[in-house]
Amino acid sequence: MQNKQKLLGLLGLARRAGKLVTGEDMVLAAIRKGKVNLVFFAQDGGQSTKKKFTDKTNSYDVAFTTALTRQEIADATGMARSLIAVADRGFARKMQEYLKQEEDIQ
Template sequence: MGNKAKSLNLLGLAMRAGQLVTGEEGVLKEIRGNKAQLVLIATDAGASTHKRIQDKTTYYEIPFYDGFTQAEISHAIGRSRTTIAVMDAGFAKKLKELLQSEG
């Protein structure tokens, strides 16, 4: 199993553990509150959504990843979403490790 598949499985686990916030408004709220540990946005999200999330994560210095499609994210967490915030530091750390070693 590749790191991308492991990352998506970990997202599903984080969702079941209640450690994800999904949806653009919820994610923006967690970014502004400086509670999000990692933010993921679908590569096929709208340009304005993508820019808004990326600008906020840059300003608040929160790690940002945009390598999954909406279909991959939705399948992993069981809901149709384009934007996710990982709230738990442990899940975020493991995800970042998997995503960095993917390439």
């Protein structure tokens, strides 16, 4: 559980640093351009959107996780979103470490 708190704090820091991409169209474009390293999709998000992004991230070899809820993403970033992507390799690498310790990354 402590790793989840660290992850949420790091997500907020990435937001303040301007290293997050939000919105379906923007995230899709960033995945296609190879500009994102990790995609978060809310556990309580829509299944058709989840499938679309699962397929897209697998196709472009981008890490994808459903480790957080929409409320957790909103609390950490200050944005009510069910989909966000991390556009900084350093932030993404550290977040993946926390996720692997929680075994929540695909």
